[in-house]
Amino acid sequence: MKKIVLTVAIVLGGLSTYATSGFAMNPSPQFELVAQEEYKEIKAESLPQAVKDALAKDYPTATLKKAYVNEKQELEYKLEITVGEEELTVYADKDGNWIEKQ
Numbered sequence: 001m002k003k004i005v006l007t008v009a010i011v012l013g014g015l016s017t018y019a020t021s022g023f024a025m026n027p028s029p030q031f032e033l034v035a036q037e038e039y040k041e042i043k044a045e046s047l048p049q050a051v052k053d054a055l056a057k058d059y060p061t062a063t064l065k066k067a068y069v070n071e072k073q074e075l076e077y078k079l080e081i082t083v084g085e086e087e088l089t090v091y092a093d094k095d096g097n098w099i100e101k102q
Contacts, residue, residue, distance in 0.1 A: 039068035039078050050096035051077055058098070059083055059090075 044067050055062060061083055068078040075094035080087065091099040 037076075038071035040071055042067050042069050047077060047079075048094050048096070050094065051079075051092045054092060054096035054098070055079065055081070062088075 044064050046069075047067055055064065059081060062081040063083075064079060064081055065087075066080040068080075070076040070078075076099065077092045077094075079090050079092065081090060082088075091101050093099060
């Protein structure tokens with residue numbers, strides 16, 4: 001009887017080593033790739049009048065620091081502005097409509 005119990009214990013102990021995972025249980029960190037859009041700096045005078053008007057209307061006290069256009073010429077504009085002490089980056093299309101970006 002002792003031999004049967006001992007044999008069963010040895011067999012179960014041997015099988016349990018095969019049941020363990022060969023991989024670490026710690027999940028690897030996941031990275032999110034974000035496509036970065038390419039912008040080319042332009043002069044403020046090159047901005048369409050609709051974008052200038054929208055900036056004057058919605059940010060009357062803003063100072064335009066830099067202006068950029070999308071490299072793919074999709075007529076999307078990136079504007080770096082200063083409103084009081086706060087520096088903002090806003091995006092607009094060629095018609096002066098604001099675009100929400102993350």
